[in-house]
Amino acid sequence: MSPTLYREIAEFNHAIRVPMVVKSDLFHIFRADEAWEGGLLKKMSLYRNGFYEIDLTVGDEHIECAVAGSLYRPRGNYLLFVSPHLVQSYEFFGAVPDTRCYMLYFKPEFLGTMFLSQGFPFLEPRPQPVYPLSDARVPLFEDLFDKMLHEYRSNAAGGLEIIRAYLQILLHQSMRLHNETQSVEIIAEPSVSRAVEITRRFKALLQDNSAQGRDLSLQDYAERLNVTPKHLSESVKETLGQTATDLIQEKRLLEAKALLAQTDLSAAEIAWRLAFEDPSNFNRFFKRHIGLTPMAFRQRQAA
Numbered sequence: 001m002s003p004t005l006y007r008e009i010a011e012f013n014h015a016i017r018v019p020m021v022v023k024s025d026l027f028h029i030f031r032a033d034e035a036w037e038g039g040l041l042k043k044m045s046l047y048r049n050g051f052y053e054i055d056l057t058v059g060d061e062h063i064e065c066a067v068a069g070s071l072y073r074p075r076g077n078y079l080l081f082v083s084p085h086l087v088q089s090y091e092f093f094g095a096v097p098d099t100r101c102y103m104l105y106f107k108p109e110f111l112g113t114m115f116l117s118q119g120f121p122f123l124e125p126r127p128q129p130v131y132p133l134s135d136a137r138v139p140l141f142e143d144l145f146d147k148m149l150h151e152y153r154s155n156a157a158g159g160l161e162i163i164r165a166y167l168q169i170l171l172h173q174s175m176r177l178h179n180e181t182q183s184v185e186i187i188a189e190p191s192v193s194r195a196v197e198i199t200r201r202f203k204a205l206l207q208d209n210s211a212q213g214r215d216l217s218l219q220d221y222a223e224r225l226n227v228t229p230k231h232l233s234e235s236v237k238e239t240l241g242q243t244a245t246d247l248i249q250e251k252r253l254l255e256a257k258a259l260l261a262q263t264d265l266s267a268a269e270i271a272w273r274l275a276f277e278d279p280s281n282f283n284r285f286f287k288r289h290i291g292l293t294p295m296a297f298r299q300r301q302a303a
Contacts, residue, residue: 003087005241007050009105016041024160026110027167029149032101033061042092048085048241051107052123054170055080056145058138059099065090067129068196068239077133079141079174081122085240102145110164112258120171122178124203131177144170195235201225202236202244206251217275218245253289256282260294261301267294 006012010022017039020030032040032055057078064073068086082088095101122129133141148166151159205221221244222229233243240247252274259270271282286294 003046003048003241005048005050005085009051009107012047012049012105015047016044023152023155024110026107027105027152027160027163029102029104029145029152029163031149032103033095033099036092036095043090045089047088049082049088049105050084051105052084053080053082054104054106054174056102056104056141057099058101058133058142059096061095061099061101062093063090064093072130074130074132077135077138079131079133079177081129081131081174083123085242087241100142102142102149104145104148104167106167108254109257111168112262119204120175120178122174123171124200131174131181133177137177140173141170144173195238198225198227198232198235199239202232203247206247218248220275221248249285249289253286256286256294257290257297260298270294 004015006015008025009028010025013020013022013028018030019035019038019040020028022028036042057074057080060076062073062075064071065080066072066087066089067082068088074080122131144166148163148170151163151166202221202225205216205224216224218229218232222232225232227235229244233245236242236244236247256270256274259265259273265273267283268279271279274282276282276285283293286292286297290297292300
């Protein structure tokens, strides 16, 4: 049975019966502990999401979750990070009174160039996505989730901009946590395959290359990883359900949108940065995916 792919946040929320209305295509946050009794699905098997997920649990819930073939039964306070396209499943069995469980989803477009220029290893495919939180750390993280949830529910002017700032703080605080702690015990884990290792190295190169300001082709990435382009694409497909070309194009499109919206670079300059030999090829690529020319997209963003 193939995992179901939910590309959009609203699509996944509908599947698991989240009662709260999705107000943005790029971001959503809610309290799962407030939704369990309201019909939120307590079991979900074999699915992939087209966006990032960060969960915070404060208290103690009884849940079993699997990410990329590794099984976890986290207890106590913890953060869970899941990157797009990893196969997941979960089953919720209950929680002690006063347990709070926040669930946050976002697409990289929500953070734009900031997300492209930073490396957050806890958001990459990895075998240990669950991080325990000491009682001393809980207030800082819960305060950030509470503030984002308040802004999301308030409908006040500028709410998404404020949420974006809080999310950036959350990611940088999580980076400190990543550097200082070990993630929780894995109950069951398959051996790390060659395909998974190639995918991790490939995604690291994608991230590093974004920070250096010049994109690479599939052939370039394959050469740096000492594999053939076919082997690279097959490895990424096996791990994430997408080819290497899919990920390169997604990153190009994300960076193109960010550069058009947040810089004064010309379409030709952006085309060069994204490894398009001819600006006309970039224009066709952008219009095929977005439905607008690059300059029309910039004008709409500025309006």
